[in-house]
Amino acid sequence: MELENLTIKSIHDAYKAGEFTCEDLVRAYLEEVSEHNGELNAFITVDDEGAIEKAKEIDKEIAQKLEAGEELRLLEGIPYGAKDIFATKGLRTTNGSKITKNMVPPYDATSIRRLKEAGAVLLGKQNCDEFACGASTEHSAYGVTKNPYDTARVAGGSSGGGACAVAKNMGLFATGTDTGGSIRQPASFCNVVGLKVTYGRVSRFGVTSMASSYDTIGHFSLSVEDSARVLQVTAGRDENDSTTPDREVPDYLASLDKDVKGLKIGVPREYFDEGVEDETKERVKEQIGKLKSMGAIVKEVSLPTTKYAMAVYYILTPTELSANLGRFDAIRYGSAPKESTEDLYDYYCSAREDGFGDEIKRRIMIGTYVSSAGYVDAYYKKAQKVRTVIIREFEKIFEEVDVLMAPVSPFTAFEIGEKSDDPVAMYMADSLVNPASCAGLCAISIPSGFDSAGLPIGTQIIAPQFREDLLFQVGSKIEDRG
């Protein structure tokens, strides 16, 4: 079976024509997993049995539906993987952390439930930085995920497992979370489409919280069209997540057919400064050129506060993280400490010492410090105010242009270990994806060719809140996996 060029639509056509069954497809993907996962480490847990059993069930349903002349569900029989911070009923969910190495959730996250109800088949749980904190998946307690284009390099992060899996045909799509770039950056490193939705567009219920005011739920796919189809299923109000607005979910597929004539594209000059690799700038400018030749209006704009977004992020998100991870105390969540402890305080500390990795400790420490008495005004409140300044700047720009286009990452995939000793250097990997996160905007990473070393480059499209349709409209015109 040729997995390379499959789409949701082509799979459904094949099911209808009887070319292959869902079980065939699941087995084909699982074969890829068993062939490549040892080296690439994209999956933490593979659910072979569950996936095959589910596929058999789906095959029966498909047969019944075809006989009755009924339509297939939107994702009927589509195999996928989930980042290991999505709660999956009965299937271990580690958060990439030792502290929850044995956690088996008693329920499904809302997004997982919606995918299930639409007929998608879960293959397993994918690797990520511990509690989604990182830009390289090197901070996973389950080992680094390697880049499918060069195994000496990282796949990006934090959702590195999903990006790697989709690039290497270990499932047709994968869920991810993007708090400060954790979908777009690995997507660009691995040559796949990575969607970060508007804050609140997809329910966060059942996904382990990292930074609650930034966290968004998105996904990786091979094509923009498939990205739109998956969002059609996951988007919308959920009464279990009060940040999901009661707002209509548009027909995303319809936006794929719209042309870009007259569409105004802003190119922010701060995203093309000297810190960005030349080849990356060239590829992204070529993509913008393509749209211009299709009739889009291209305009250079300026977002001077871009450079402050990362600093805002590294005050606000560690603060939220340190509060959110308070529940990992080995009573509510997490494994008991290895050694016997004297009292409750000692019990908490020992469990967290055993269970948390370095980056998590570092961020908890930062978050605790900047939100502690005496420092909260100087750091936390100041950052919240600068966040407002950044948001206003985006709002003003979107009065002039419809979307913004820029590189996803200042550089292509870096070598494993290259940045792990320097937290600030690692943080800068997200410098171009972070501002959109700060303002809760939607954005997408679109495959855009390779550099001279053969490493993938991604173009980022940023749109106003709840305008994912624009991302699909523009992205579908330029996607190029080579």
Next chain:
Amino acid sequence: MKLTPEQVRHIAQLARLKLNDEEVEKFSHELTDILDWVEMLNEVDTEGLNGEEGVPETSQVTGLTNVLRADTVVKCGVVGCDCDGCGGGCECEECSCDKENCREELLECTELPVERKQIKVKPVL
């Protein structure tokens, strides 16, 4: 600003983290680097120093406020089930529990000892 080892130990205590001396030393450098780096935010005028109004803080980016739900009793302990007190084992579609009692299903999630349908933890006092 340089964080002293004493400050690092104090923060660790607040955060319920146990750090050895080596970690205290390492974190005092790394956290200092990070705090020096975020100092750049002071370049941004947010207090209206130029005679303008100060900038408000943002904690919710889409502008939703006070989102409430109906205050109703949900007796079934299984998340996602909204049946009215089936105690488990009902056959409504939303209810995913198929055991005698949902509580048992939830108790199975803990790694701690369970006694008389309760989780046993260390004494607080």
